[in-house]
Amino acid sequence: xxxxxxxxxxxxxxxxxxxxxxxxxxxxxxxxxxxxxxxxxxxxxxxxxxxxxxxxxxxxxxxxxxxxxxxxxxxxxxxxxxxxxxxxxxxxxxxxxxxxxxxxxxxxxxxxxxxxxxxxxxxxxxxxxxxxxxxxxxxxxxxxxxxxxxxxxxxxxxxxxxxxxxxxxxxxxxxxxxxxxxxxxxxxxxxxxxxxxxxxxxxxxxxxxxxxxxxxxxxxxxxxxxxxxxxxxxxxxxxxxxxxxxxxxxxxxxxxxxxxxxxxxxxxxxxxxxxxxxxxxxxxxxxxxxxxxxxxxxxxxxxxxxxxxxxxxxxxxxxxxxxxxxxxxxxxxxxxxxx
Amino acid sequence: xxxxxxxxxxxxxxxxxxxxxxxxxxxxxxxxxxxxxxxxxxxxxxxxxxxxxxxxxxxxxxxxxxxxxxxxxxxxxxxxxxxxxxxxxxxxxxxxxxxxxxxxxxxxxxxxxxxxxxxxxxxxxxxxxxxxxxxxxxxxxxxxxxxxxxxxxxxxxxxxxxxxxxxxxxxxxxxxxxxxxxxxxxxxxxxxxxxxxxxxxxxxxxxxxxxxxxxxxxxxxxxxxxxxxxxxxxxxxxxxxxxxxxxxxxxxxxxx
Numbered sequence: 176x177x178x179x180x181x182x183x184x185x186x187x188x189x190x191x192x193x194x195x196x197x198x199x200x201x202x203x204x205x206x207x208x209x210x211x212x213x214x215x216x217x218x219x220x221x222x223x224x225x226x227x228x229x230x231x232x233x234x235x236x237x238x239x240x241x242x243x244x245x246x247x248x249x250x251x252x253x254x255x256x257x258x259x260x261x262x263x264x265x266x267x268x269x270x271x272x273x274x275x276x277x278x279x280x281x282x283x284x285x286x287x288x289x290x291x292x293x294x295x296x297x298x299x300x301x302x303x304x305x306x307x308x309x310x311x312x313x314x315x316x317x318x319x320x321x322x323x324x325x326x327x328x329x330x331x332x333x334x335x336x337x338x339x340x341x342x343x344x345x346x347x348x349x350x351x352x353x354x355x356x357x358x359x360x361x362x363x364x365x366x367x368x369x370x371x372x373x374x375x376x377x378x379x380x381x382x383x384x385x386x387x388x389x390x391x392x393x394x395x396x397x398x399x400x401x402x403x404x405x406x407x408x409x410x411x412x413x414x415x416x417x418x419x420x421x422x423x424x425x426x427x428x429x430x431x432x433x434x435x436x437x438x439x440x441x442x443x444x445x446x447x448x449x450x451x452x453x454x455x456x457x458x459x460x461x462x463x464x465x466x467x468x469x470x471x472x473x474x475x476x477x478x479x480x481x482x483x484x485x486x487x488x489x490x491x492x493x494x495x496x497x498x499x500x501x502x503x504x505x506x507x508x509x510x511x512x513x514x
Numbered sequence: 515x516x517x518x519x520x521x522x523x524x525x526x527x528x529x530x531x532x533x534x535x536x537x538x539x540x541x542x543x544x545x546x547x548x549x550x551x552x553x554x555x556x557x558x559x560x561x562x563x564x565x566x567x568x569x570x571x572x573x574x575x576x577x578x579x580x581x582x583x584x585x586x587x588x589x590x591x592x593x594x595x596x597x598x599x600x601x602x603x604x605x606x607x608x609x610x611x612x613x614x615x616x617x618x619x620x621x622x623x624x625x626x627x628x629x630x631x632x633x634x635x636x637x638x639x640x641x642x643x644x645x646x647x648x649x650x651x652x653x654x655x656x657x658x659x660x661x662x663x664x665x666x667x668x669x670x671x672x673x674x675x676x677x678x679x680x681x682x683x684x685x686x687x688x689x690x691x692x693x694x695x696x697x698x699x700x701x702x703x704x705x706x707x708x709x710x711x712x713x714x715x716x717x718x719x720x721x722x723x724x725x726x727x728x729x730x731x732x733x734x735x736x737x738x739x740x741x742x743x744x745x746x747x748x749x750x751x752x753x754x755x756x757x758x759x760x761x762x763x764x765x766x767x768x769x770x
Contacts, residue, residue: 264606389625390624392625392626393619393622393624393625393626396612396616396626397616397619397626399605399608400603400605400608400613400616401601401603401605402568403566403568403597403599403601404597404599404603404616404668406566406567406568406588407566407567407592407595407596407597408592408596408616408617408619408620408672409588409589409591409592409619409620410588410619411588449606449607450607453607454607455605455606455607455608456608456612458625458626
């Protein structure tokens with residue numbers, strides 16, 4: 176549909192792009208071993224001094240920043256798709272327990288392959304995460320068909336998340352000690368340990384998902400007025416719903432497989448950008464959510480790395496600190512408006 | 515099928531899990547207004563939802579513009595029939611113009627970007643229903659009366675041959691009731707659109723309709739002109755008022 180406030184959109188996207196560029200720079204330069212920002216282009220191009228700096232950038236910081244952009248964008252996009260599906264701004268992949276379902280399945284697959292004496296391949300990681308995401312998604316959907324209340328739905332999602340987390344803990348507790356070290360970082364949510372091979376997979380999955388959402392732009396906009404009106408203008412409701420579920424689960428699975436569960440980006444970021452843009456049109460919300468998620472995740476990862484350096488905190492702790500107040504504000508604002 | 519089409523049902527059976535009403539034969543020709551009346555739960559909404567496709571029919575045939583509805587693609591149906599439903603929609607941060615633009619969905623391309631022609635249709639429809647001034651206001655921030663006019667504009671710019679409205683006057687005060695139905699009537703007459711709607715207000719139903727379909731007691735009790743349907747005897751039977759005083763209704767000149 177027509178974008179009403181073109182100026183606002185243009186301003187929003189240019190500020191977003193500038194901030195992402197700045198943060199990308201910061202994420203590469205800052206850390207326990209600071210690299211002068213002016214040296215970075217030369218180092219990346221392979222000129223300039225010091226193989227150590229080049230190593231730090233090329234095999235640690237750059238992949239980490241790139242993965243923050245794609246995974247953060249993926250999470251926020253998944254959140255926006257779920258919010259469209261449920262017609263409710265207070266849902267997201269973490270709140271509905273989808274991230275936790277993916278995490279449980281990845282943990283089990285990881286321990287299983289490790290106990291066989293092998294290292295898990297990226298395909299298996301993504302597949303098992305997707306299976307776990309779909310399992311919880313199906314549970315949440317079954318509940319949503321039976322009970323129309325949105326608060327019940329969210330509570331069920333949170334409960335499903337807790338069950339998955341509990342089982343994950345159980346699995347981890349009884350795993351061999353050497354496996355746990357691997358698992359611990361990841362299960363708290365962390366972008367450390369993502370290598371270029373993983374990034375290739377991430378980029379392929381996220382790009383495919385983004386391409387699929389462009390087909391959904393038109394029906395998603397119509398769906399905002401509810402099912403009956405959408406159907407009356409020719410939207411294939413069933414196909415739209417299946418696509419929304421499939422894409423959001425795949426994105427969530429992709430994030431969880433490589434970075435573990437990252438909380439609240441999926442729920443809070445779409446809400447923030449929606450209010451900054453004063454529009455919920457899919458044409459602006461899809462790119463805006465993606466960029467917003469990328470920006471937020473870059474920032475939170477930088478904080479997670481640097482605030483208590485050299486000790487690193489889990490990225491979920493940082494996202495929770497920054498984003499939970501947003502979610503709470505959202506709920507208060509919403510309930511006061513509805514009543 | 516004479517009278518150059520519109521909408522027609524033949525032996526239509528409707529209901530959720532079981533048949534609620536069987537063998538419904540009704541027709542609305544281009545430019546005609548057909549109104550469904552009857553007590554709560556008689557099946558008015560069920561019938562309208564079956565016509566729009568929200569509910570599956572349980573038997574019979576629906577003809578849209580002379581062609582079996584089942585033989586249409588969803589996009590073809592969307593170009594023939596538009597709806598105004600009674601349920602309240604509350605899309606967030608969606609402007610009234612965006613709501614109206616949704617009516618152009620069947621005509622826009624894959625990405626849903628409206629062409630100049632689409633925008634012109636939107637502008638005309640908004641002018642017709644007198645909502646041009648609130649185009650940039652959020653749909654959630656306007657009054658019920660305005661909301662109904664915006665939804666009517668949405669239905670109009672879909673360029674339908676058939677317009678279906680489910681109790682378009684609920685939630686509205688008397689001024690807005692008259693206003694919205696006046697616009698529906700002039701749209702039907704001028705654009706030669708067949709209108710099927712349900713109404714609770716018997717007085718208005720009598721005056722606006724070309725034909726009235728009375729549903730009750732699990733069947734179609736009567737189909738006819740307003741003069742044939744609105745008799746005191748029949749209305750008492752339809753609404754189960756046999757042993758009640760109609761004193762509170764006040765002057766009802768059509769109930770002789």
